[in-house]
Amino acid sequence: MVTERNFIKAWENRRLVAGAIKAAGVRTDYQDYADLLQDGVLIYAGMLEESSGEDIDKLAFKKIFWHTLDELRKIQRRSERNEEINNGTELGTTEVDWDNLVVLKDEVKKLKETERLLFFEHLLGQREVTALVEQAGCSRRTLQRVKKDLLLKLRKALEK
Numbered sequence: 257m258v259t260e261r262n263f264i265k266a267w268e269n270r271r272l273v274a275g276a277i278k279a280a281g282v283r284t285d286y287q288d289y290a291d292l293l294q295d296g297v298l299i300y301a302g303m304l305e306e307s308s309g310e311d312i313d314k315l316a317f318k319k320i321f322w323h324t325l326d327e328l329r330k331i332q333r334r335s336e337r338n339e340e341i342n343n344g345t346e347l348g349t350t351e352v353d354w355d356n357l358v359v360l361k362d363e364v365k366k367l368k369e370t371e372r373l374l375f376f377e378h379l380l381g382q383r384e385v386t387a388l389v390e391q392a393g394c395s396r397r398t399l400q401r402v403k404k405d406l407l408l409k410l411r412k413a414l415e416k
Contacts, residue, residue: 258301266301272313273297276320280328287386287396292327296320334400341407342379356414363413371406374399 266273273296274284282289300316309315367375370392377383377391385399392399 258298258305262304263297263301265304266297269300269313270297272317273300273320276317277324279317280321280324282324282328288327288331292324295323295327299323338400338403341404359413359416360410363410367406370394370399370402371409374403374406378403 270293273293277289277292277296282292286292299320303312303316303319307315364372364375373388373392374385377388378385385403386396388399389396
């Protein structure tokens with residue numbers, strides 16, 4: 257548990273966090289920059305809590321740097337996986353299977369509001385997930401997870 261004093265100290269020294277994120281190659285206009293900055297501040301505050309050594313800034317810089325690289329790798333893998341899923345679910349097939357359309361119509365009626373938003377706006381309307389964050393009222397990560405679950409649910413329904 258991070259104390260308020262250590263969190264405030266980490267927040268006041270967020271230039272160190274921003275420097276570590278910049279060293280990892282992330283620019284301030286990157287879409288996940290705010291998330292990475294918050295993670296970095298929390299890591300720094302946790303390190304302040306754990307130790308009181310003099311080289312805490314150097315260690316925190318390295319830890320934030322490697323955490324940022326790990327997060328960027330996760331985001332890249334998730335993006336590549338989603339791209340494969342999107343390419344596999346493109347609607348540009350020449351032959352229409354009417355049974356599958358009926359199954360999809362029935363499944364769409366069962367979808368939750370967020371799933372329905374993703375289905376119509378993102379998958380069919382080709383809008384970016386980040387553009388739907390405000391409309392859905394949840395984070396981009398949550399929408400990515402819901403999208404993955406939705407595609408798996410639809411695939412299972414079509415395979416029946």
